[in-house]
Amino acid sequence: xxxxxxxxxxxxxxxxxxxxxxxxxxxxDLAPGTTTCILGPSGSGKSTFLRCLNWxxxxxxxxxxxxxxxxxxxxxxxxxRPMARRELASTRTSIAMVFQHFALWPHLTVLGNVTExxxxxxxxxxxxxxxxxxxxxxxxxxxEKADVYPHTLSGGQKQRxxxxxxxxxxxxxxxxxxxxxxxxxxxxxEVLSVIRELAREGLTMVIVTHEMSFxxxxxxxxxxxxxxxxREIAAPTDFFTNPQSDRARRFIFRP
Amino acid sequence: xxxxxxxxxxxxxxxxGAANTLSLVLGCLLLSIPIGILGAVVLTEAPDPLxxxxxxxxDLLRCVPFLxxxxxxxxxxxxxxxxxxxxxAGLMSLTVYTTAYLAEIFRAAFRAVxxxxxxxxxxxxxxxxxxxxRIILPQVAITAAPVIGNQVITTIRDSALLMxxxxxxxxxxxxFVSANHFTPFAPFAAAVGLYLLMSFVVEAGVRxxxxxxxxxxx
Numbered sequence: 228x229x230x231x232x233x234x235x236x237x238x239x240x241x242x243x244x245x246x247x248x249x250x251x252x253x254x255x256d257l258a259p260g261t262t263t264c265i266l267g268p269s270g271s272g273k274s275t276f277l278r279c280l281n282w283x284x285x286x287x288x289x290x291x292x293x294x295x296x297x298x299x300x301x302x303x304x305x306x307x308r309p310m311a312r313r314e315l316a317s318t319r320t321s322i323a324m325v326f327q328h329f330a331l332w333p334h335l336t337v338l339g340n341v342t343e344x345x346x347x348x349x350x351x352x353x354x355x356x357x358x359x360x361x362x363x364x365x366x367x368x369x370x371e372k373a374d375v376y377p378h379t380l381s382g383g384q385k386q387r388x389x390x391x392x393x394x395x396x397x398x399x400x401x402x403x404x405x406x407x408x409x410x411x412x413x414x415x416x417e418v419l420s421v422i423r424e425l426a427r428e429g430l431t432m433v434i435v436t437h438e439m440s441f442x443x444x445x446x447x448x449x450x451x452x453x454x455x456x457x458r459e460i461a462a463p464t465d466f467f468t469n470p471q472s473d474r475a476r477r478f479i480f481r482p
Numbered sequence: 483x484x485x486x487x488x489x490x491x492x493x494x495x496x497x498x499g500a501a502n503t504l505s506l507v508l509g510c511l512l513l514s515i516p517i518g519i520l521g522a523v524v525l526t527e528a529p530d531p532l533x534x535x536x537x538x539x540x541d542l543l544r545c546v547p548f549l550x551x552x553x554x555x556x557x558x559x560x561x562x563x564x565x566x567x568x569x570x571a572g573l574m575s576l577t578v579y580t581t582a583y584l585a586e587i588f589r590a591a592f593r594a595v596x597x598x599x600x601x602x603x604x605x606x607x608x609x610x611x612x613x614x615x616r617i618i619l620p621q622v623a624i625t626a627a628p629v630i631g632n633q634v635i636t637t638i639r640d641s642a643l644l645m646x647x648x649x650x651x652x653x654x655x656x657x658f659v660s661a662n663h664f665t666p667f668a669p670f671a672a673a674v675g676l677y678l679l680m681s682f683v684v685e686a687g688v689r690x691x692x693x694x695x696x697x698x699x700x
Contacts (some may be wrong), residue, residue, distance in 0.1 A: 281605055313609060320607035334620045334698055344606040347616055378700040396606065400486035 233292070234259040234400055234431040237282060240289030242275055242455075249275050251455045253289070257448070259399075260429040263461075264442035267452035268478060273435045276404050276452065280433065281322045282315060293322055294399045320348055323393035327405040329385040330375040337364065337388050338373040341395045349396070356395070363391045367421050383414030390421055401425075403434040439479070443467050451475045485668025492659045492669070499655025500676050502569065506641050506651060507680075510576040511634065517577075518584030523614065525589045543582035548640045551575045556647040572644040572651070580637045587633060592618055593625035624698065627691030634684050638677065653675055 229271050233256040242250040250272045258264050265273045278284040280291055282299040291308070298318045300307040310318070331340050341360040345351045364373050367387040377385055386406055393401050406422065407415045419441050426445040427431065436442055442449060442463065449466040451459040453474045459466060470476045489496065525537050543551075555578075556571040568572065595618050603613045645654035656673035660666045 230661065283605055313668060316604075316609050318607075319605060322605075324602070324605040326602060328598055330596075330598040332599050332602070332617060333596075334617075334624060343616065344608065347612055348607045348609075376698045378698065392606070435691045 232259075233257055233391050234261075234294055235433065236292040236295075237280070238290045240276070240279060240291065241287045242272075242279060243287050244285060249333075249455050250279065251284070253457055255457065255460070257431070257433065259431050260444055261447040262274065262426040262430075262432045262434065263448045264446040264451055265433065265450045265452060266437075266439070266478070267458075268441060271451050271452040272455040274404055275464065277404050277433060277435050279323060280400075280402055283324075289425060293318070296321075296438070298322075316348075320396060321399040323396045323398040323400070323403060324402045324404065325386070325389050325393050327409050329382075329409075329420075330388045331385055331388055331392070333377055336374050336376055337369065337380070340388055341391045344392070346393050360391070360395055363394050364388075366424075367391055368417075381414060382410045383417045386414075386418045386455055387421055390418075390425075394425075400433065401430045403429065403436070405433065405435050405437065407436070432439045439467075451478070453478075484685055485665040488659065488663045488665050489668050489672045492655075492663075493636045495655045495659055496652070496672060496676070499650060499652040499673075502642050502649065503638070503651040504656075504680070506572055506576060506649070507638050507645070508570070509573050510580055510637060510641075513573075513577045514581040517581045519588050519619070521581065521585030522588030522592055524548075525585060526592050537559075540582045540585050543579065544586070546579075548575070548579050549643050549646060552644060552687070553556050553645050566649055568649045571647055572641070572649040576637060576641060576644070577658070579640065580633065583633050583636075584630070587626060587629050588622065591622040591629070595621050595627060624691060627688050630686050631688035631691075635681050638680050642677075 229341045233266070235255070235257040236289040237253055237255040241248070251299075253276065259453070261317060261391050265277065267273050269327045275284055280293075281297075282291070283463060285299065290300065297307075299310055299315060301310050302308055303316065304421060332343065335343060338360050344355050345356040346357075359432040361370070361373055364370055367390060368392060369384060369387055369391070371386075372380065372384060373406075377388065380388065390406075403422070407418050410418065415438070419438065422432070422434070423441075423445050433441070434446075444463075449459070449461055450457055451461075451466065458472045459470065459475050461471070466475070467479060470479055520534065521540065525540070527533075528536065551665060552575040553570065555575040556566065556568065559566065559571075600613060600617060603617045608616065641651055642653040644651055645657060648654070652673050658667045659669040663669075
């Protein structure tokens with residue numbers, strides 16, 4: 228795939244924290260309309276990698292392009308420089324994120340959470356954004372929760388609000404950082420079924436998850452990470468039935 | 483009985499005093515809340531030499547007894563060529579003093595906002611000024627209301643010291659009435675009552691924000 232056709236294109240990405248290398252030389256291209264699940268043991272760098280994609284974590288080296296546009300550093304080749312804050316903020320509007328611990332804004336209603344960025348960042352008319360927000364909330368089964376505050380919701384409902392907030396940006400890409408890890412087991416299903424629906428509609432999604440059977444079911448591509456590197460990129464059936472590396476084999480066929 | 487009569491007959495003196503106290507406190511808040519917020523932003527965001535300088539200035543101000551600050555402004559500044567009316571000198575010292583406290587209160591309140599919802603704001607492309615305006619300050623207004631209310635009550639009480647630099651505020655009025663009629667108790671009690679009334683209004687505001695907080699944060 229040519230670099231410019233990719234929804235996300237990563238080249239030579241490295242990240243270290245105080246000399247400790249967390250990500251090593253990562254290259255990755257993800258096609259638009261595909262769902263990618265990033266798997267790997269704890270500490271393999273999955274979440275850090277995801278957070279580098281929208282520059283919440285600043286890589287030590289390398290580049291990230293979203294839909295052909297650079298994020299974090301502008302310019303080409305070696306002559307890049309850090310983006311101005313404003314430019315970085317506006318680049319981020321094309322990448323939405325769903326966090327492990329929801330990170331909803333507690334002082335805003337559910338609908339307020341969903342319309343905040345569309346109205347104040349993208350400048351959409353408030354009424355239009357609210358109509359669209361209510362429609363999105365209806366899609367995730369939260370019609371009657373639009374006007375309540377987040378603290379009244381269950382974990383599963385909060386995460387569905389967080390997904391709605393992401394959808395309302397009409398982003399090119401949605402990043403999910405372990406979206407079900409903080410949920411009670413009986414609430415995992417409702418969140419996964421929303422994500423499954425989105426995958427079917429052809430959104431471009433990158434999901435860091437520990438839900439193996441879910442990844443196998445919905446992913447177009449599995450990215451397996453270990454020790455800060457990508458060890459394997461494969462279709463789910465190949466990855467789960469015939470992993471190429473020892474490390475992946477041990478990861479999948481855990482006793 | 484006689485004392486109450488004196489108070490009633492001097493009611494316009496009391497009203498004038500209360501009006502001055504109120505105008506000083508409101509004027510002070512109108513200035514020191516926005517400046518305090520800006521100060522807190524500097525204390526949070528500024529690069530190190532500036533931030534350190536600011537932090538030291540705030541700490542220094544908080545160590546100075548308020549009365550001394552009022553003396554410096556009213557009696558000291560004329561020596562440097564700045565002569566202010568008592569009321570303006572009062573407003574200036576009250577504002578400088580309250581601002582130092584509020585800057586520290588707001589700084590702590592900024593830090594108490596959950597980092598993950600600030601991070602989410604960054605992820606959704608909110609600019610720094612939007613993050614302050616839309617995410618941090620509304621939460622600070624809700625969660626820091628009790629501390630801010632406390633500071634407002636302290637400011638009301640501090641304003642009484644301004645009688646020393648001849649500001650005709652409420653305590654000055656009570657003192658004036660009691661000295662002229664040789665009845666200390668009733669005039670001072672009346673002043674205490676009026677101060678209480680002002681504090682009750684502040685308390686009511688704080689309780690209201692507390693209800694908002696319960697509604698939103700559980």
